Ligand code: ACO
């Protein structure tokens with residue numbers, strides 16, 4: 195990975211929640227606030243600067259969900275997202291979860307590529323999820339974000 199020396203560590207209680215990054219993955223602060231305080235948060239650090247984040251929410255004793263995963267714009271496409279995803283899989287395994295869920299939009303072409311490449315399988319489509327839960331229309335890759343595609347990885 196050129197010029198980057200990334201390590202991933204847990205968020206510490208005295209730190210500020212990295213909303214700038216979280217809002218890249220989930221543009222509604224209201225939605226973020228519904229899960230962030232109950233989530234395990236991990237940060238990707240490059241030379242003392244936070245470059246990425248993920249938030250892992252336990253849904254029950256068996257299943258956890260990656261509610262949010264994001265890399266700073268200037269560092270996207272350099273492999274940090276993949277490192278974060280691999281870390282989330284490892285942490286969920288260590289915490290004893292049996293499966294890991296992640297949801298993304300019909301328009302999130304790169305994300306669908308990355309998640310499937312890391313072993314997640316599509317199990318469900320939540321029709322109109324983004325139309326029903328977000329006030330503003332969202333577009334990505336020239337495609338309107340309407341439905342949530344849910345993927346699961348068995349750990
Ligand atoms: N087109 C095709 N492939 C791409 C692209 C692209 N534009 N960008 C990355 N890739 C490929 C990479 O080549 C790599 O594949 P490889 O291992 O075969 O080479 C793979 O995707 C992973 O790329 P990374 O560089 O690890 O991805 P990145 O660091 O950019 O992180 C992420 C991915 C988290 C989606 C980041 O782009 C991001 O923060 N996007 C905005 C926020 C977002 O959409 N988050 C996810 C929302 S869903 C949720 O949070 C549950």
Ligand code: ACO
Nearest residue numbers: 271300301302303304305306307308333334335336337338
């Ligand atoms: N990544 C991202 N976008 C791409 C890529 C790529 N690798 N390739 C093309 N695109 C985009 C183009 O930029 C264009 O978007 P734009 O209008 O926003 O610029 C759009 O996709 C259409 O591109 P075309 O050049 O018109 O597509 P192409 O002539 O390659 O035809 C097709 C697409 C039919 C899928 C062709 O690639 C193909 O024959 N693939 C192999 C056979 C196949 O998979 N067929 C479909 C199987 S499903 C079925 O048959 C029902």
